[in-house]
Amino acid sequence: MADRKMIMKGFIKGILAMAVMLFLFGESLAQSQASLMFNLNLPDIALIDVEPKDNNNITLTVPPPERAGEGLDVSQVRNEQLWINYTTSRRSNGAYRSVQVAMDGTVPAGMRIKLSASARAAGQGGGVFGSPAGALTLGSSPQTLISGIGGCFTGNGVNSGHQLVFTLEVTDYALIEQVQDANLLLTYTLVDN
């Protein structure tokens, strides 16, 4: 009797083992997988322009004094027509970028031109925008106008990006000559920090 029970136990174990193996192997062979891999390499982008693109020449006109003895009043000499737009990319641990400005030409003697950029216009663009440096006295050497630019896009056109504010200051009346015109060319460059 004990012998038969032993034999039966062995037989049942065998049946169970067979059933489990059939189930497991059946399940594993009924599924199949395949995979593919591909890469996407985003390009390094650095674009900058001044808007409005088709008309970004400005004129700063000094009004003459109204009465004898008065000095030149340049407090109202100001231009806010231009906007600077940029699109730039950045690697994860890569350098931030700055906008530098340099002037070609000679400012009339006794005067200086100052330039500042506003904070980025809200509601447009995305990413890590730069911070304005404050008012600069324009000169031939490149100066940082906006710094700390990461991967971002400001939005395109007037009222996007940073507004440029030009003002005029008198530094020395003794040097100011009667009639002067000056054509000045400003170059804006995106540079790695």
Next chain:
Amino acid sequence: MKKNKILSSFLLVVAVVLALPNCLSAQEIKIEVHGAPIFPVASLFVSDAGNDIIVSPSEGIPESQSNTRLNIFTDRKGKFEYEVWVRAVNVPDGVTLEVKRDNAGTKPNGGGGPNALSGGTTFLAINDSRTSFFTGDEERINIAISFRLKNISVVQPIENQNYQILFEVNFR
């Protein structure tokens, strides 16, 4: 006692040996993928300062043509139905990867109508979760599938993005 133990062990071994051929001959279904997506490089550039990479976010960057094919083989006879699943790994944060089926492929021996496969003909966003792609009831080869990327932006780091797509098929 010892004899009975030997006998019961022998019966167990015989049962396993008998089961093996049945296991090995269990009906199977296989999926193969050939090719990989190719996105037009020009789509990854910016047209004007101040713009992002994609001017029309809703359209994203589609492939100019399908470059990927699926093959599905089975040794099951008679009526059957299978389901294909898809999953994407390493999709960068903020990016949306989509896939769709462009046709029903053909039978391995040629021919085959469009109704053997069902579903998956409109773009489906895929991520790390297993997603049902389409179903079928016939072997099929050269099933054309295409991909689309959305929300690619200059805001994202410009590293090499490595995507992995996993396809899985099983009987329903």
